[in-house]
Amino acid sequence: MSERWQPSPRAVQRMRWALIALASLPLGRLVAGAVLGTLGANPIEAVTHSTGTWTLVMLAVTLAVTPLRRLGGWPWLLRLRRTLGLLTFAWACLHALTYFWFDRFFDWADIVRDIGKRPFITAGFAAFVLLVPLAATSTNAAIRWLGGRRWQRLHYAVYAVAVLGVAHFVWLVKKDLREPLIYAAVFALLFALRIAGWLQEARRRARDAKSASPLAMRRKAF
Amino acid sequence: MLIRRASDIVPSEVTPESLFRARRTWLGRAALLGVAAAAPALPLASVMAQGARLAGVKPNPHYALAGEKTNPVTEFRSYCNFYEFGSSKSDPAQYAGTLKLRPWTVAVEGAVLKPRTFDVDELMRLAALEERVYRLRCVEGWSMVIPWVGFPLSALIQQVQPTGQAKYVEFTTLADRAQMPGVRSGILDWPYTEGLRLDEAMHPLALLTFGAYGEMLAPQNGAPVRMVLPWKYGFKSAKSIVRIRFVEHEPRSAWMKANPTEYGFYANVNPNVDHPRWSQASERRLGEFGKRKTLLFNGYGEQVASLYAGMDLQKFY
Numbered sequence: 175m176s177e178r179w180q181p182s183p184r185a186v187q188r189m190r191w192a193l194i195a196l197a198s199l200p201l202g203r204l205v206a207g208a209v210l211g212t213l214g215a216n217p218i219e220a221v222t223h224s225t226g227t228w229t230l231v232m233l234a235v236t237l238a239v240t241p242l243r244r245l246g247g248w249p250w251l252l253r254l255r256r257t258l259g260l261l262t263f264a265w266a267c268l269h270a271l272t273y274f275w276f277d278r279f280f281d282w283a284d285i286v287r288d289i290g291k292r293p294f295i296t297a298g299f300a301a302f303v304l305l306v307p308l309a310a311t312s313t314n315a316a317i318r319w320l321g322g323r324r325w326q327r328l329h330y331a332v333y334a335v336a337v338l339g340v341a342h343f344v345w346l347v348k349k350d351l352r353e354p355l356i357y358a359a360v361f362a363l364l365f366a367l368r369i370a371g372w373l374q375e376a377r378r379r380a381r382d383a384k385s386a387s388p389l390a391m392r393r394k395a396f
Numbered sequence: 397m398l399i400r401r402a403s404d405i406v407p408s409e410v411t412p413e414s415l416f417r418a419r420r421t422w423l424g425r426a427a428l429l430g431v432a433a434a435a436p437a438l439p440l441a442s443v444m445a446q447g448a449r450l451a452g453v454k455p456n457p458h459y460a461l462a463g464e465k466t467n468p469v470t471e472f473r474s475y476c477n478f479y480e481f482g483s484s485k486s487d488p489a490q491y492a493g494t495l496k497l498r499p500w501t502v503a504v505e506g507a508v509l510k511p512r513t514f515d516v517d518e519l520m521r522l523a524a525l526e527e528r529v530y531r532l533r534c535v536e537g538w539s540m541v542i543p544w545v546g547f548p549l550s551a552l553i554q555q556v557q558p559t560g561q562a563k564y565v566e567f568t569t570l571a572d573r574a575q576m577p578g579v580r581s582g583i584l585d586w587p588y589t590e591g592l593r594l595d596e597a598m599h600p601l602a603l604l605t606f607g608a609y610g611e612m613l614a615p616q617n618g619a620p621v622r623m624v625l626p627w628k629y630g631f632k633s634a635k636s637i638v639r640i641r642f643v644e645h646e647p648r649s650a651w652m653k654a655n656p657t658e659y660g661f662y663a664n665v666n667p668n669v670d671h672p673r674w675s676q677a678s679e680r681r682l683g684e685f686g687k688r689k690t691l692l693f694n695g696y697g698e699q700v701a702s703l704y705a706g707m708d709l710q711k712f713y
């Protein structure tokens with residue numbers, strides 16, 4: 175295989191800034207809409223829906239990095255994943271803040287009651303809580319401190335976040351399930367691609383192990 | 397103008413339906429202007445298109461709701477729940493414009509001595525129209541204040557004379573796949589139906605409604621005729637009604653069929669009975685930042701509480 179194109183570290187850094195700018199566009203639209211009064215008859219609902227949607231979209235984009243890396247042969251995409259994950263968390267914070275502030279006015283007793291009472295809030299809150307340690311361990315120092323294996327295991331929690339996020343959406347709609355089911359399908363596809371990747375990896379490892387055995391080496395020598 | 401038979405028309409000449417409808421609406425409006433200009437003394441019912449001013453309608457001072465601000469008509473027309481046109485709040489405003497409002501008939505039938513199918517313009521003349529400002533509380537936790545135009549449903553009920561068998565009234569909304577995208581995608585079990593106990597239907601607050609903000613109803617708000625029941629959650633007020641049926645047994649409404657654990661028959665506004673998805677203790681009045689405490693029966697307890705005397709409202713939600 176010929177040498178594949180690899181972006182320079184500077185190019186990767188530029189891509190990160192571009193992603194941050196791109197993922198912030200909807201926020202700009204929301205702020206402009208709030209100032210200009212163009213968010214419709216129920217602006218707070220519009221903000222809740224928009225921030226919730228972008229949290230889920232960013233989560234899907236983050237989870238798409240690994241399959242794309244493999245399928246597209248773009249290993250360097252990995253260097254954008256942390257940025258995407260943190261953008262997901264940033265949107266989740268805005269979404270949660272919208273609820274804590276505009277829906278509950280920081281009435282914590284009421285919030286705790288609500289989390290216990292309404293299943294869709296329970297799921298959304300659980301997803302948010304799970305995102306916190308993932309964001310907190312995103313620094314190089316944290317990865318070193320945890321060690322790669324443990325860091326990896328902790329970050330499997332992102333799959334639970336996806337499942338809880340979709341459950342949150344499914345449970346909050348009154349009747350029309352089409353939109354949450356589209357997200358469910360997207361995440362199912364992303365999961366399936368990952369599982370396919372793991373299986374392929376396992377098979378390759380098994381093959382490598384076989385070819386590395388003394389018998390195989392001798393056979394090769396002939 | 398030459399009128400051709402259908403067989404004479406080649407397909408290329410057929411105007412796309414949407415264009416045709418848009419043109420029809422436009423022609424309707426133009427005709428209306430002409431009518432209004434030429435004959436200002438014409439009876440109200442002949443001025444029929446949506447958005448037409450309802451001249452001579454007097455506000456009923458008993459229902460002025462002093463001290464509460466009416467929501468702007470733009471909010472009323474742009475933020476609607478009308479699943480026949482789609483499940484998003486903006487869908488009805490976007491898709492209902494083409495709803496054909498005339499001719500429109502309302503069949504009043506079932507356990508009555510004088511069943512009758514009314515032309516909606518006829519129906520509108522059954523009693524004097526009046527303006528009433530009511531609170532509207534949606535089950536989703538938001539509310540508005542709206543000046544409706546109509547007359548008490550009881551006026552119609554008295555006309556058709558229910559028999560002793562009539563214990564309940566069932567309302568049916570139009571379900572036309574051709575005109576209503578939400579009906580095509582089957583979110584609910586169409587047609588949309590709603591129901592009331594006969595004494596609820598006879599209550600003076602129950603308004604058979606033809607207009608709002610001094611004008612004929614816009615299609616997205618349930619034109620040409622709908623119910624307004626201010627002490628119940630919004631979904632109880634059936635829109636674009638085509639049938640009113642008097643029955644002996646409690647009818648199952650569309651939302652009860654869709655989700656019996658979440659929607660009951662009565663659906664009275666009650667801050668003490670929560671919906672699993674929305675707390676009903678408070679609400680956001682559109683246009684306000686903070687939330688208000690939701691009032692029992694949406695603040696109409698003085699008028700309607702006696703209807704439910706002795707009933708366990710936790711059980712009959």
Ligand code: HEM
Pocket residue numbers: 219222223224225226227229230233266269270273277295298299300301302335336338339340342343346
């Ligand atoms: C503290 C945690 C969270 C709370 C309290 C919360 C609360 C809410 C509320 C109140 C709504 C609006 C419901 C309605 O309109 O009836 C909503 C919508 C939504 N939330 Fe959350 N949420 C949380 C976390 C999350 C997370 C982590 C995700 C994504 C992974 C998410 C994704 C969504 C989505 C997709 C919507 C629907 C947007 C739409 O309707 O278009 N939420 N959330």
